[in-house]
Amino acid sequence: MRKRVLITGAAGFLGSHLCERFVKDDYHVIAMDNLITGRLSNLEHLMPKENFEFYHQDVSNFIHVPGKLDYILHFASPASPIDYLKIPIQTLKVGSLGIHNCLGLARVKNARVLIASTSEVYGDPEVHPQTEEYWGNVNPIGPRGVYDEAKRFQEAITMAYHTYHGVETRIARIFNTYGPRMRLNDGRVLPAFIGQALRGEDLTVFGDGSQTRSFCYVDDLVEGLVRLLHSDYTLPVNLGNPDEITISDFAEEIIKLTGTTQKVIYQDLPVNDPKQRQPDITKAKEILDWIPKVSRGEGLKITYAYFKGLSKDELFKKEHNNFEEYIK
Known part of the structure; x- marks a missing residue:
């Protein structure tokens, strides 16, 4: 019999790629999403599959899944600064009530749980690169606090x-990840730059551009998540690409990639925005035998091709009109 996996946040960027991977690996995939930020279009190609089913359900309220479950992957959560402003209470609830429901279900079903944590637990780090032993530097009442x-x-x-309770658990601390199916105008730096380039707008860099990020292509991340799920390691593991780049240099990469003639403009840095972000992936290498394989140049070409195929309505859609609140 096929093993059965529940994936929450299944209609989101990462969730949909996980659904695709587990369907391909011949699991029976139960996808769950309330569609508050996820999109059914991310899962349309999986709907006809006989080993895939979708539940329109809010995991913060309850979770009911009939039959056995082998694995639960909790990926339900808003994942962009704009969303934190728009739905802060829901963000807190899915990270508290939602995970409580998942863990309770895992206990009843005797299932293994993998949770999607994040590099944001490190806040604006005072340790670089960030290791799993670092406890972080987070402002709990700042605009990012509801997510962090x-x-x-x-x-x-x-x-x-x-x-x-002895529940089998795995914790993935996920660093910046990119690829097809990202929301174009959700405030994250990579889709923001590509969206501005495609619309003929200047690229907006917040701060002086010296802050850094490290971008991991989604296929690499999914492989790391699958390996972590099947490992015996229960403490947090960083998953990301340690190839660090400044935001200013990254803006120039996007301009070169898209062939646009726009310039880079600078605005004030948002409150509590991390100055540095680079994963130490020593544990992932040693425990999971995992390293990212897709170069940023290769991954960006694939991602740009995806965004170029979007409709004009999607290209010019504004996810939220109060982004100014975040950068004050």
């Missing part, structure tokens, strides 16, 4: 269920 603290609580309750 939700993820930190999610890790804490996951470890509590593991140590107290």
Whole structure:
């Protein structure tokens, strides 16, 4: 019989790629999403598959799945600064009530849980590159706090269920990931730059551009997640590409990639925006035998081709009109 996996946040960027991978690997995939930020179009190509089913459900309210479950992957959460402003309470609820429901279900079903934590648990780091032993530098009441603290609580309750109830758990700290199916105008730097280039707008860099990010292509990340799920390691593991780049240099890369003639303009840095972001992936290398294989140049070409294929309505759609609140 096929193994059965529940994936929450299945209609989102990462969730949809995970659904695709597990369907391809011949699991029975139960996809769950309330579609508050996810899109059914991300899953349309999987709907006809006999080993795929979709539940339109809010995991913060309850989770009911009939039959056995082997694995639960909790990826339900808003994942962009614009979303934190738009739906802050829902962001906190899915990282607390949502994970509580997932862990309770795992306990009943005797299933293994993998949670999507994030590099944001490190906040604006005082340690570089970031190792799993670093506890972070997070402002709990800042604009990013609803996401950062939700993820930190999610890790804490996951470890509590593991140590107290004996639930099989895995924790992935995911660094910046990109690829097809990202939302173009959600405020994250990569789709923001590509969207501005495609619309003929100047590329907006916040701060002086010296802050850094490290971008991992989605296929590499999914492979790391699958390996972590099937490993015996229960403590957090960083998953990301350590190839670090400044935001200014990255803007120039996007201009070169898209062939546009726009210039780079600079605005004030948002509150609590991390100055550095680079994963130490020593544990992933040693425990999972995993390293990213797709270069940023190769991954960006694929991602740009995806965004170029979007309709004009999608290209010019504004996800939120209060982004100015975030950067104050």
